[in-house]
Amino acid sequence: MLLAHCLVAVLCFVLFPAVADDGVAAPVQAGRLSGNLSSTGSDSLNSLMQAWSLQFMQHHPELNVQIQASGSATAAVALTESTANLGPMSRPMTHTERLRFERMHGYPPLEIPVALETLAVYVHRNNPLNAIKMNDLESLFSVEPQCRSVRRISRWAELGVAPPLGQRRISLFGRNSASGTYGFLKQQLLCHGDFKPEVHELPGAAAVIQAVALAENGIGIAGARHQSSAVKALQLLRQDQQPMTLQRTLFIYLNAHPVMGLGATELAFMQLVLSDTGQQLAEQHGFEPIPLETRLGLLQRLKELVHVD
Incomplete structure (x- = not known):
């Protein structure tokens, strides 16, 4: 009998999701789970974490799920300090975050990819610009362009916009340093460079969209799923004018003891996340799903973490 190590469940046993030829079904029953399940981290994943939690609690009404979305940087701290x-x-x-976790617990955190997200570059809906090159985007946001461009851009005219908007300085909107978006763009867009100090750092993607919607001279980067009639998403181009996308993987990190494995509640929750039902919820919230083959491998990995008595 497979028994999952459990701290919060009244009765714990885990049935792994059935694998069909065309997908992965969510577990019909994963035991009577109760107690608390806490999540701390990404604002970008907040709405999806809420949706997954609601779906999960339909099968476990005695379970209390608490979600705090303060930015990806807070996830590493909370997991290391065992507060989530x-x-x-x-x-x-980051390497530093992993090292802190390993020093505290003696083993690395478990990394599970749970969805994909495409980022978009937004301008005010009245802005005549329709596309922007990746190197120009780096020039806009970087203190000192590292890998694509040497020119400096500060006004819309330098991107081909005619007056009167062309004469105005470009207002830059981004995320604060606690967010995963900040870290991702620092690595992928700025090539590990630094953001300009004049970038207005905002706490969430919705705040970036709102700021751009209110500033005719504004530009910001947020998830493509946040598109609204108040802003316009620009086509992102490589230097050779070919279209490109800025896509990232989203993760859930867990504390999986090498001997005791995962708690039954965490395990059952991750099975839901990686099931077809969980990935359909991801699509409904504007994300792209993790490929089936990858999910099957992750589910097998989770299965191997179950403690056997």
């Missing part, structure tokens, strides 16, 4: 069971992040953990 789940650490959703919109970027991979």
